[in-house]
Amino acid sequence: MQLDFVNRELTIKLVYYGPALSGKTTNLQALHKVAEPGASGRLMTLETKDDRTLFFDLLPLTFRNQGSLAVRLKVFTVPGQVIHASTRRLVVQNADGIAFIADSRSNETQHNTESFMDLRENLKQHGLTLKQMPLIIQFNKRDMPDVRSDAEIAELASKGREPVYLAVATRGIGVVESMIGLLHLTWSALDAEHDLNKKFGFDSKAFLGQVAQKLGNPKPIPEILQACVGGALDVLRPEAG
């Protein structure tokens, strides 16, 4: 998080993590597509010719007119391929929140696991633990055959602490919900640490509502948050910081 007192601007860094080809870039593309032009900047992709993310993608989102603070979200993806470990470590540094995008297909389970361990390891190198990091998990590609069943995921999700979302990123399903869930957790953690709501007369519920609106989802926030199939969304994460 970066706070610019002069311009009264808060910059929050969110990272979409996960194995190669799980749909991280597609998530950003979907967000870019639904976002109001005023809220979203260009989606920047640093990719190779073969269309695989080389370094990262970056989507800037800006929300003004909330309290006395403008909020900028910088949404990153990391390259999933094993060889790009150093880039992942660099991108994930100073992240305020992380969305882990898993591939729902049963035969991708191993890759999801490896990537998650890699995330944990990278956080550790930055002196962080998973517990301290606002984190949601998205099971993407729900439209594909041979995916792990809803019941199986719900069962696992109910035991874990991270909120879990189901998505079909190519059709934009579950994408905004995941983002709102992540932002909710991230804001709670940042507020707990920096007392932002009080300092800046900020109403986080209204802020989330505004974000959802500008991302093309006019539903009330509690309803959007309910899209999550498990885990805890209302934790204030006292461990943070």
Next chain:
Amino acid sequence: MIPPAAAKTFDELTLGHGVGLEDLIDRDALSEMVKSFYELLGVPLRIFSEDGKLLADAADQNPLYAYLNSAKAGRVALSDIAGKVKNLALGEDGLASYPCPTGESYVVAAIQYDGKRMGRMILGPFVSPSDAVPTRVLLTLDPALEASRLQELFLELPRAESEAVLKLVRHLQRTLDLLLFSGHRALLTSNMHLASVRESFRELEDKNDKLQTAFDRLKELDRLKSNFLATVSHELRTPLTSIIGYSEMLVEGLAGEMTAEQREFVQTIRDKGEQLLQLIKGLLDLSKLESGTMSLRKSQTDILTVLRDVAQTMSPTARKKEVEIIVDVERGLPLMWADSERLRQVFLNLTENAIKFTPPSGRVTLSARITAVDASNPEEAGGLVILSARRTAIEFRVADTGIGIPEAERSRVFDAFYQVDSSSTREAGGTGLGLSIVRRLIDGHDGTVRITDNTPKGAVFVVTIPVKRATIG
């Protein structure tokens, strides 16, 4: 080489607080773009960074302003205009225009990127064709300035409709936004390349450190092992000497007559004890050699004497195996600066091996001739011209007609305890220490040893040791 540190951190580059207009756009490209817009519209165009630095400028000398500059009031009016234009407050849309009291106009527009002000562009002066008349303010500015000349020069100012200028400005803003975006992407890409190189470098360095630590540890362990071997061998030798001594006394009947069977048993104890002692001596030698505490007592040594002595010592063993030993030493070899006892040990070991691995009716040849160190060993090549005086050497060969040593094994047989193909070696016995001691003793004489094939079969150990006669060098 350590890669240069990146000027900016990843956060600075991506979170938008650390990059300015100049970081994102190439100055020359910006200048060219500005020039081409100037040619298109005819209105001067300048671009400033957010902190007020002029980055690009396309304008011809303006005759009106040059004339105004020639009078005091004119200069004051011009600097007033410049100040006003530069600090003009921009509207929500990032645009503002300034109609000068002297009749011409300016348009100022913000350069934005990712919602941040990066700088501003200033277009003007220009006059709109509809009211292309100089104001009274201009005409009465300074008595030193002629009204008719002012009138004339004013009409020469670039003309453009305000609407057209604004339209162009918006177009410019969009173009710049695009340029900034691709500039930003290029900057990030090159920085990421740099960062990943730096990261790989760091990882390699890490690994290097770890390897170095492991290596140091191994070296330390090796030293401890040598110490341990030395101590243990020494402590084993003392009681063993007693065992051998007492069993010898028993065999000699010093403690009374024994039955034939008893004597045979005690004899076996003595023989095995002797074997054990040889092994321990070997270990002790090796550990001394490894720790570098074995001192060589070098003197002028006659080679023929050494080799003959070896052949004589080994002849009972050879005869038992029906293997012939031949000594073949070139005439007139110089004396050699060597430890004769250790040299004897070298050739005893080699000859013992040769006999051991040669079937009956075979032959073992010990030969020596004078040569240059470089003659046969490519590792020693180079600098011959300079070094030759010191490079006279004796080449020894211990050749047999035995089972030979496969190419792949040749470097390994010198390792302690290493034996080729355990089944046949088990038959032949031994500990695998002999050659490792041989190698170290030869090292101690600055020599080399290598193995080649014998024809039609068998192995040849070629030992080359510099003569180092006191008379030379």
